[in-house]
Amino acid sequence: MRRFLSFRDFDWTLLGFVMILSIISILEIYSATMHTKFVGFQKMQMLWLLGGLVAMFVFSLIDYHILLDFIHWIYGFCVVSLVAVLAVGTKVLGARRWIKLPGGIHFQPSEWVKLILIVAVARYFVGLAGRELTWKDIFKAMAMVGVPMLLVLKQPDLGTALTYSPILLVGLFLGGIDWRKAGIIILVGLLAVGVVWKSGKVLKPYQKARLTSFMNPDDDPRGTGYQIRQSLIAVGDGGVFGRGATKGTQTQGDFLPIPYTDFIFAAFCEEHGFIGAMVVLLLYFLILMRLIQNAQTAADLPGTLIVMGVVAVLIFQIAVNIGMVIGLMPVTGIPLPLMSYGGSSVLFTFLALGMVMNVRMSRFVN
């Protein structure tokens, strides 16, 4: 059955907020790279953005129910691709995260897995048909998210692996877990984290150091602590009004590490101050609220679950990235959606938005 979709139902307001943030991002990437060997990265980012927009429009035309129907195959393919990364992936800075495709494009499957997991989790909980979750249901959901998570952790890419967890959490929450089971899971989860930490098998020492150094950055002023320290100085140096675009000394003097990707918010805060930061946070707030509204108005439960999965990933990445930049969270290497430079991240965000658009446009169908 072919549905009628109209771009009149497209969420142009949401797209507007997204484009404002994307332009802010391009300007900040320009400012942060102008004195480095990465000068001109904003042009690349613009290309990614264009590609993202096209992908979003195309994706918004694909009925999400088709995705839901084929998600088993897609999920299977995604696990295979993650195994393939571990087997034949390109090693960059000690981590195998990329697969080199013909034509010289490096492809990072772990970003796309997010998208697949969102759909897969939605499909799974819808299949349970609203009955009370049993322990078996919960463990199945955990295994579904846990397998790709462990594969990504093996790359090793702690940050991306962590971004899978909010998908599971939101799924469980909306899927109808009862409070008692949720309490038990939280307790066992905390215990498990403690055991994993102590055992030292799952996490590498450098990952552990990164996770703890945000609490005492001065203990390790030349290692991870250095990045946190420089980031805090950059943010604080901005003050209320900021040093002005392209005038942040921390950003321009190369003191701030990777100021165009993971630490782009610190660079932005230094140059545009507390006021600028508030504007960006407001934009994120508006985008997230708009997304939740779309979830509320979705035609059916899977639509709602898909949109909320996107919300979960976005708020998690925003919280962890900005939290890292201002010293409330450890350094995990999670990019800031819609701000950080990077093709995989841009494409994920826009494909996710495409799915949301499709959910929205389908709301009056039926």
Add this chain to the structure above:
Amino acid sequence: MLNREEKLPGIKLTIIQYVIVGVLLILIFGLWRLQVVGAENYHALAEANRIRKVPILAPRGKLFDREGRLLVDNYPSVSCFLVREQGHDYMADLPMIARGLNMTVDQIDGILRKYRTAPKYQPLPLKQDITPDEQEFIEAHRDEFPELETVEEQRRLYPKDGFAAHVIGYVGEVSEDMLNNDPKYAYYEPGDVVGKSGVEQSYDALLRGQDGSQDVVVDSHGREVGKLGTEHAVPGKSLKLTIDIDIQRAAENALGDRNGAIVAMDPHTGEVLAMVSRPIFDPNAFAVRIGREEWSKLITDPEHPLLNKAIQAQLAPGSTFKIIMAAAGLEEGVAQDLKVHCPGGASFYGRYFKCWVHSGHGEVEISKGIYQSCDVFFYTLANKLGIEKIAKWAHAFGLGQKTGIDLPNEVAGTMPSEEWKMKNYHQKWYAGETISVGIGQGAVAATPVQMARALAGIASGGTLKRPHVIFPDELPEDYRKAMYDSFPGTGDKTVPMDPASWETITDAMAEVLNPGGTDPSAHLEGIDFAGKTGSAQTMSNALAARLGHSHSVKDNAWFVGFSPRRNPDIVVCILFEAGEHGKLAGRLAARVIEAYVNKQRRLENNLIAKAPAKVDVGAVWDNPSQPKIFGGKQVVDHKGDQAEMWGGHFYLAVPPATASAKVP
């Protein structure tokens, strides 16, 4: 297939909305804390990040001799640094670099290990004071070894062969020990160059000047991206020494390779004209960083080459002490009519004391006692005076106390007395001990500068001056005061003396150099030259016999001479270690006195050579046979005084001294 009709309870989405609001509020709180509350603090940290103070080193003050001839200069020295830029594998170049810089790979590895904790942007000092050859190597391989960088800085250039080395001293990096334990160095930074001996040490505060600094804007790699304000360096003050190069050269040549010391002084003022100590060390070895082996060789050398024996050797003065005895005896009214028969020895308190002339001097009075240096006469005199009166007069002439010379680490020597013995040994003084004190043995110990000052003081009618190597009127008033406070000594003083005893002593001392005296071989024809020889045992005969050293341990030879005999213009004290007899030291003194007197006569008659002679006083590198022009000819111009540097050699154009230079 799927239950597409089911909806979620709205409350769950509302909960998620609140969670999102909560998260954003936490982030806003974090941003508020950093950007509004902590802004000032973080702004300061950001500024500290990007601004680096680069010191501008003040050139150290030069040193000149009393006639304004350059003694110590600075020269531009080139050091080689290793810049560990990312992207170039310098480790692979090390063997080649080591060969080019005449180092071993092990040495470079050692440097890398030493600085392994240093940040990447900090260049590592590979080699200091590189030779023109090595500099050429670096220039020629700029493209292959971009990690090598040269930096020019000013270094000290001292006269070669240790000329006046002990007066001048040397500089070195301030040690951790000095920084931590000496309040004088409280304001010094690690890495600062400070004077570590001689004038370089005692006048360090004046010579060093004040380092300036430049605020440089850097990026996180330490690369300079801009400049801010500059605080200019204040160059160190150049100082004029009281040393006269001509007299110093005569003294250096006179002592030659013999161990010992020479002090030549103007008794009217206390100005030190020459000061030599042997064995010698090369202060240029310190200007460049000294190797550990070389350093340990210097400090473990049993002859102590770093010791300035003119002020730091405290030894029995032997018969030169008899002049002080004579002054004491005459002033106390005991010696005038004292007549002693010397049969070659005499018994006191049950012990037999030999005279150095075993056949005896026969009938001896004070004058003959001096010029024949009769021990028995002075044994008798000492016995009659008693230790208290001897000590009183010896103290009056500055023995047992520092003279207050403006050089570091002067020693006081020892002048025994009843009080001294009680204090140090908790024992009563035995009258028998006074006898050996009478001939400058026993516990008496004095430095050459003390003896020069004491005997010249007696020859000047009791006027003693504080010896010094820098003209006091060269110094700022408060600095001079602080200087004299930090080098306490007996200073300037006048000991009231009867002119008759003064005449008796100086006449007898002039007789020493006549055929009837102990040192006719040092006689200078046509020069009014007076002096006193001394031969001092380095250990008692009894001890030497017990140790079986009686033949191997030679006596130290002393000589204190001056010219003219009364109110002398110059006094020279010679300590010739293991020189056996004072007359040998006397000949050395005669050469210094002769040089001085000849120079004065030439000055008075304007007979100084017209053309300046070029004197090579400095050599930094060991291979002078291959003169390479080091960055072209370095011409140092100072008040018309021309110094040239060619291939690491440093030439002084010694101008003709003018008659006005000498203040009689």
